[in-house]
């Protein structure tokens with residue numbers, strides 16, 4: 001049987017600026033980038049980095065990134081994002097790449113439930 005060897009894919013190495021764009025009425029942002037697990041088959045950047053929460057200007061925000069729960073300030077960011085308002089109205093958040101449930105604990109689940117509209 002032929003052995004399947006998967007090459008380690010790597011994203012481009014240059015230091016790209018934080019994503020913060022409006023498309024189709026949704027603000028797409030990064031608050032962190034990459035993932036620390038480094039699974040061989042995955043394209044996620046292993047050079048994990050965090051960003052400050054950018055100015056929120058839309059009531060619909062999609063957060064991009066595989067490693068949301070790796071962020072050492074994720075609890076503070078969940079609260080900070082939940083307190084944002086645009087035109088006096090709450091923000092609806094999505095996590096485009098989901099979350100790593102191995103890192104989800106009761107406190108984070110409750111923070112998400114109490115602070116975010118989804």
Ligand code: SF4
Pocket residue numbers: 035036037038039042043044066100
């Ligand atoms: S994003 Fe998922 S598949 Fe990719 S390295 Fe992280 S844990 Fe592995």
